[in-house]
Each structure stands twice: as structure tokens, then as C-alpha cells.
Amino acid sequence: MTIGTNIPRQFQSRLNVRRLALLLEIERNETLTAAAEALQYSPSAVSQQLKVLEQEAGLPLVERGGRQIQLTDAGRILARHAEEMIARLLSAEEHVRAVGRLGHGRLRLATFRSAGESLLVDAITYFRGHHPAIQISLVEGEPEQYIAALRRHELDLVLTYDYDWLSLPFNDGVVRDLICTDPFLVAVPRGFWRKSRPMRLADLSTQSWIASTPANAVHRFTERACAQVGFVPRIVMHTDDYHIAQELVARGMGVTFLPEISARNHHRGVEVHPVGDVTLARRIYATYRVGGERVAVVAAIRDVLIALGSER
Template identity: 40%
Template sequence: MLDVKRLQVLLAIVEEGSVTAAATALGYTPSAVSQQLLRLEREAGQPLLDRHARGMTPTDAGLVLARHARKVVRQLAAAESDLADIAGVRRGSVTLGTFPTVGSSFLPLAVRRYRELYPAIQLTIHSGREDHLVRMLEEGAVALSLLWDYDWQRVDNRDLELTELFTDPTVLLVGATHRLARRRTVRMADLADEPWIIRAGGHPVVEVLERSAVAAGFTPGIAFHANDYQEAQAMVSVGLGIALAPRTATVNQHPDVRVISLGDTAPARRVLVAHRPGRVRAAAELALHDVLVETAASYS
């Protein structure tokens, strides 16, 4: 069987015109090139080059073999290029999980950057509740997923590896004509007598309000149960009450709603990216993870 590396040596000699020139092109010593040529001639069972004072010229067998070698080398180069396309994130696909508030705020920034860097990668995104996102991760339906947690309920799953991206503070939403609308910062203790708009269905922000109110020494009075943050903002805008929300939920801000900092008087949540450890991770996935981390570093 003919050795591919020796075929490359023969091709280099034929194309460069001499052993010395071939050695320079290949990064070998002239002695190494000569040895490889001799071994190839023994494998072929006949001379492949005619030696003369002005250099070497290929024999008929050498010309035939060089022609085949050229095809082999080109096909090997094409194979290496295809592998590089995948390893170098020039092709492939990746699937990401997310949740709505981050999907409408932070994530578009990361997606834009990822598509600028890797336009040929097919990126698919699924949005859902956190329990659904964790299940998709465990089942391999998504390679990565954005998740969130609070101090009192950390994501505790040994089957997931977590990277914290950024802290998402809890903010106060008030109407444009509310007495606090011009304030930049408010403390929860200042809100004891206010009517509250909360998310329906046991949403986590309800527990944020309950814990913050208890720490501030009051029990919140509930005026309205909203199905989503847009509905909550609509009710806040007409003065039905005030509300808490993660800052990422306020990107699409109602024109008659003001967003006010609560400082450290309301707990913030962590936004995380998770993947399953102990498996081979495709280059497209690793690149997406890096872009998420880099985008988070400048996100505020």
C-alpha cells in the first residue's frame, strides 16, 4: 500500500523541480525527502524520478503517480477543511433555552453578536418556564439554557453545570403621576400603605414581594392579579397600584410607568447559563456560551 505522506513528497518534488526545493516547501530536510522518495520507489516497484546533473524529472510511472497524488492531497485538504468548518464554528447548529423576560431583553443582544461572528451556524431558541427548560436540558433537547434563581431557592441540580451571567435587580414600577414617580431610589419601608399589583399563579415575584415586605415590617395589600408583566404595567399606569418586577422585565416599558431602584431592600436574582457536564460539547455550543458570557459582562 502506498504511503500518503510519501505521495506528498513525490508531488512536491515534481512540482518544485528538485529535492531541495521540495524539502523547503514541506519543511523537511533534503535528506529526509530523499529517504521518503526511495521508500516510495520501493513500494511502487520501479523508479519514479530520473536523476541527472540538472535535477530530477519524473518517469512515466512518476507522472502517473504524481497525478493521483495530486488528487489524493486535494481530497485530504478538502476533508481537513470540512473538519475545520465544524471545529472552527463555520458550520453546524446549536439549540438554546430561555425564559421570556431575558428573551426580550438580554438575549437579543447576545443573538445579534453570535450571528455577526458565526453567520453560518443555525441557532434555534426555545422559550419556556424554568422547570420545562431544566427538563429540556436533561433530555438533551437543548444544549444550553438560560435559567434564574434567588438566594432562598438556588438551582440545585447535580446534572447541570452553571455559569452566572449577571445579577438582575428587582425594581419598583409606579405610574407617571404617582407621588414617588420622580424618585430615583425608594426603600421598601416607604411602600407600606401602597396597593400592590402582583403576578397571578404563584409567580416567583410574589415571593419576592412577600419577603421584602416582611423585612420592611408590613403586609402588602393586593389590588390586582396580573397574568403577565405587560398587564401589570398597564394597571400600574392607570394608578390601580404599584408593582415589583425584575429589571429585565421592564425593557418594553409602558410610557406612563416609571421604573425606580429599590437598592438592597428587595432581593435580586441571578441569571445563569446551564449545560449538562460530562459530554462532548460542539464548537458551536462552546462559542455560544462564550458570547453569552461576553455579552453579560457589558450588560447593565
């Protein structure tokens, strides 16, 4: 008996998953040569497999213009279906491998810096102590940089956030579980605030401000937060590193917002204050693909993160 000839008709398809993956690489790389390098194929093999895929689909899937190659409308439609199908296959594979005890496997994580140097380091330390056979890898960046890698199954769980008045785009196919709410304080030079009353954000309307860079998805947070109490901040410097921002504050270059998670071990040359005239916070999430809660390692690290977040 030949496998395939007796498969029920409703489960038969002319499309081949490996060739669909090739179509996705062509879309991402925009040249056959680059797609071939990504797949570790020869360019001629990629060209041949693409031709077969077009025959299977019954329509042209790409259009060439010089060295560049673009998908046709049919190619783009098929690529979106391919992306979803491959993600589901990989998810199924993960679920099958997760059956049984949490005694082996890998865990690929990504984080932004301020959560990574406290919350995630604590979680990894606890996790490694209880599951020493699990191989853990970690990359640092910003959510808008690594969320695509999560969707491509290159990562298992990532830390993301949203801010008051600033929400990052929420991708289909991923789930967010709240770890903790992280209030914002204001960092000022030590000795700056000697008044007996609590600080208000409006009290800082004439100060110079240090804010995130335009490359960061939350670079407008400072402007929008100050707008809540009626002033436009005079932003004189930009940095995405809270350590650099604190050093600048300590040297009298300005004031800045600082999340509480980073303020717990703040620079000795600054002091941090809550503000009484507006509530400022961000929320930190454990983010993973739909169905990830059924993958043992993902569920385990998520639970550790949520437990740690509840203690903060």
C-alpha cells in the same frame, strides 16, 4: 471474527442501549401504546423488546394494572442508570462532532421572556453574524418547564435564574455560569412619587401590589421581599407578564417589582425607582449539561452571553 466475541470481559454487558431507551419511554408515558407512539414502533414490537430486556436484566421490570404500566423497583433503578448512560453517550457524540472549527451544527436554546427579549436576542444576533452556518432554534417558557428538556438532550443551553430569598431547585448533571446580576426596581404610576427623598420599600406598605401567579416558581418573591422591611403586601392581581403588569400600574391598579433588564424600556405611564431600605436582585445564568463547555456551539454562545452580561 465475530464482533463482540473478542471484547474484553470488563466491557461486556447483556443490556442493550436501545432497549434501555425504550424503558425510559415506558416510564414517561405509562402505557405501552404511548411509548410505542413516542418511539414510532408498533405496540407489539415494544412489548417484544421489553420482554427481551427483562430477560437480559434477569428480573421483571414492569407491572401492569389495566391500561397503565408502572416500573418495578428494579425497573426504576435500571431506568435511572439508563438515563445517565444515554446522557453520557449523547454527550460523547456531541463532543466528537464539536471537534474542529465552528463552521456547522445546531444550537437549541430556551429562555424566560424578560431575558429573552433583550439579553438573548442580542446574543443570538451577534452569534448569527459571526457563525451564520449554525442553525439556531429558540423556545420561551420558564426554567422549571424546560430544564427537564435540557437534561433529555432536547436543548443545548437555557437561561435560568434565582432570586434573593428564592432559589429554584438545582438539578444534578447541569452547570450554571453567571451572566449578570439583575437588580429589582419598583414600578409606580407616573407622578406617584413627588417626594424629595429616595423611595423606601416601606413607603409602599399601604399600596395594592401586582405579583407573579402561583403557577410561577417565584410567585412568593413579592411577599418575601416586603417581609424584609416588616409588612405583608396586599396583592390584588397576579400576572407573569411584565408588560401586562406595567399596563396595570400605569392605570393605577397597583405597584409592582420590575427587574432592571425590563425597566430600561418601561411603559411611559410608569416610573421606576430603586428602594433604599433593602437590596433586591435576581441572578441570570447560562445553564447547560455537565461537559457542555467542551461542545463548541455551547461554549461560544455561553461566552457571548457572559460578555453581554458584563456590559449591563
